[in-house]
Amino acid sequence: MSYNTWIVLIGASLLGMVCAAVGTFGVLRRQALLGDVMAHTALAGAALAVWVSGTRSLPIMLATALLTGALGLLLMEWLRRVGRLRTDAAQALVLATGFGLGIVLSRVVQNVSPAGARSGLDGFLYGKAASLVRQDVFLLAAVAALLLGAIVLLWHRLKLTCFDPEGATSQGLAASRWVQAMNAALAIVVIVALPMAGIVLSAGLTILPVLAARFWTDRLAKLLGLAMILGGATAAGGIALSAAQPGWPAGPSVVLMAGLAFLVSFLFAPKRGLLGQEQARIRGVRAIQLRAHLLATQRGLTGPVSPEGEREARRRGLIDGTLLTPAGSEWLRSEEARLGR
Amino acid sequence: MIPALEVAGLNVAYGVNWVLQDVDMSVEAGSLTAIVGPNGAGKSTLLKAVLGIVPKLSGVVSLAGQPFTGADPRVAYVPQRESVDWDFPVSVEEVALMGTYGHMRMWGRPSRADRDRAAAALKDVQLTPLRHRQIGQLSGGQQQRLFLARALAQNASLLMLDEPFSGVDAASQEAILGILEGFAQRGGTVLAVHHDIATVQRAFDHAILLNRTLVAQGPVSSALNRANLKAAYGDWFDPQEDA
Numbered sequence: 390m391s392y393n394t395w396i397v398l399i400g401a402s403l404l405g406m407v408c409a410a411v412g413t414f415g416v417l418r419r420q421a422l423l424g425d426v427m428a429h430t431a432l433a434g435a436a437l438a439v440w441v442s443g444t445r446s447l448p449i450m451l452a453t454a455l456l457t458g459a460l461g462l463l464l465m466e467w468l469r470r471v472g473r474l475r476t477d478a479a480q481a482l483v484l485a486t487g488f489g490l491g492i493v494l495s496r497v498v499q500n501v502s503p504a505g506a507r508s509g510l511d512g513f514l515y516g517k518a519a520s521l522v523r524q525d526v527f528l529l530a531a532v533a534a535l536l537l538g539a540i541v542l543l544w545h546r547l548k549l550t551c552f553d554p555e556g557a558t559s560q561g562l563a564a565s566r567w568v569q570a571m572n573a574a575l576a577i578v579v580i581v582a583l584p585m586a587g588i589v590l591s592a593g594l595t596i597l598p599v600l601a602a603r604f605w606t607d608r609l610a611k612l613l614g615l616a617m618i619l620g621g622a623t624a625a626g627g628i629a630l631s632a633a634q635p636g637w638p639a640g641p642s643v644v645l646m647a648g649l650a651f652l653v654s655f656l657f658a659p660k661r662g663l664l665g666q667e668q669a670r671i672r673g674v675r676a677i678q679l680r681a682h683l684l685a686t687q688r689g690l691t692g693p694v695s696p697e698g699e700r701e702a703r704r705r706g707l708i709d710g711t712l713l714t715p716a717g718s719e720w721l722r723s724e725e726a727r728l729g730r
Numbered sequence: 731m732i733p734a735l736e737v738a739g740l741n742v743a744y745g746v747n748w749v750l751q752d753v754d755m756s757v758e759a760g761s762l763t764a765i766v767g768p769n770g771a772g773k774s775t776l777l778k779a780v781l782g783i784v785p786k787l788s789g790v791v792s793l794a795g796q797p798f799t800g801a802d803p804r805v806a807y808v809p810q811r812e813s814v815d816w817d818f819p820v821s822v823e824e825v826a827l828m829g830t831y832g833h834m835r836m837w838g839r840p841s842r843a844d845r846d847r848a849a850a851a852l853k854d855v856q857l858t859p860l861r862h863r864q865i866g867q868l869s870g871g872q873q874q875r876l877f878l879a880r881a882l883a884q885n886a887s888l889l890m891l892d893e894p895f896s897g898v899d900a901a902s903q904e905a906i907l908g909i910l911e912g913f914a915q916r917g918g919t920v921l922a923v924h925h926d927i928a929t930v931q932r933a934f935d936h937a938i939l940l941n942r943t944l945v946a947q948g949p950v951s952s953a954l955n956r957a958n959l960k961a962a963y964g965d966w967f968d969p970q971e972d973a
Contacts, residue, residue: 417818473745542837549828553814559781559800559807560832560884607864609819 390632393519398628400521400529401643404582405594405624407533409602409616410540411574412595416603417551422480423462423572424579424592429484430461431580432491432513432588439510440498447509447584455580461487462572488588516587516640532581536574540613547571548609586640597647598623604658623647675701676724683721686713732795734759734888734919735780740789742772742779749775751943757888757921757936759794762914764930765923766954767940768963773923774810774892776940781807781890793888803832806886808877810893816866816873823861825876826852829883844883851882854909871902878909889913891922895929907933927954 415421434457435450444450461483468479495510540547549557550567557564575595582591598620606612627643659665682698686708693699702708707717733756742750749772757763765773778784780791782800791798793805829851830844852858855875860868868876874894881889895903910920924930930937930950937953939945939962946958
């Protein structure tokens, strides 16, 4: 692998990790789509920066993108609180209008100014992971260290605020301040992710690894750790995939890998996964039917109370004709003991 | 005796909806006081306004004679069970421990004493054997008891509970009532929103009858007399049905 591929790989993994870490709290607050709203309203800010100053500097474009992204978030909150719109309605409204404005502005800018045509605004739409350079990796590492440090330091505050903001407020813990801090962190990571993953997909980096990780654990600390591992690994996997397959865009490959991680978790996680749950359900149903049939046999009932139970009992040698075998009596005894009957 | 909690001239509105109108009330220290009233009477809003969760348009609140702005670990709040996500990845033990966070610094960690207090609270509500479970695996009555444990762990002098008996079976209701009585006997004060008048008449000593404005307050027998109940609930109220 080339030096550049390594840089991109490391940068993407860092980005995936930090997005997942911040996204964990967003998903738990049931605010998974906040990042999406911010990403879609950010384009307008980047386009405005190019238009007004003729800049082609990525940091300036990102700073103004952060500004309009945050404005979009505030507008959404205002519509919800003062305008009494439902959350999903306010999100849809701000997201669509903000994105429309961003597209129009970036087209206009690209037509009117020479800087606009070369500004790379179009790259914001789908992202260009391959454009990551060494300085970006340092920047990402700094952002990651800062945010992770804050999460560790404020761990208990954040946990309570996400779980029960009103309870936190009643204890004097200023929940609204921590909610704003978490939103600000979400805004920062989504904007940092924009050049790589693009507007449409960057918020996915904050959501998919968390949803996947949730299938494997019931503890917040483990959820956070696992989401970060999945976020970093799927980002690296996506980059490797796009490097190996010419023509595969990097950002979308990363999101596809995260989607795959979700699918695997959704299907195969032992306790919460679909197959595990279905298996447990079938096992439970079988045990109930088998027990019902053995109990009926023990009481001397001849008509089967459960044909499925009878078949299972015969298959396992627990009955012989209309009588319980010793193995059948033993199974029934241990099952009754287990149920506390 | 100084009342545990006193509210004067409280007004609260949600948008154009004037929910609480000129409410004056006082809660006797060491009492078990119930807030009673029809749906939409502003019972939960009254608690939330006192706690500073909902903004007041006017009104002063004092706690044991001192001005009180809400947001204070001396007052423990037990929200309605539906107000949180029970799928949240925390254990029973961790939620009980959250009651001690009010005393903690911003970057603090729970101390040995905090953990002991949470463990004792879990024991009081008989959830010790379930302490490692994820909270979604509890029954409705157990979830309510867990919220109560979190409030007890806070070491507060005033407990404010919002519908602690909703969706709870008879056995859990008796258990919760027993814990509340014990809390009051140790000198604490209990203020609970509750809609079932029969339970209030049986288990509480004081009542605040509310229908957006204060209808009556005092010892249960006088505050919840027929005339007052009729004033709060209107002609539809039939004491035979509720009793």
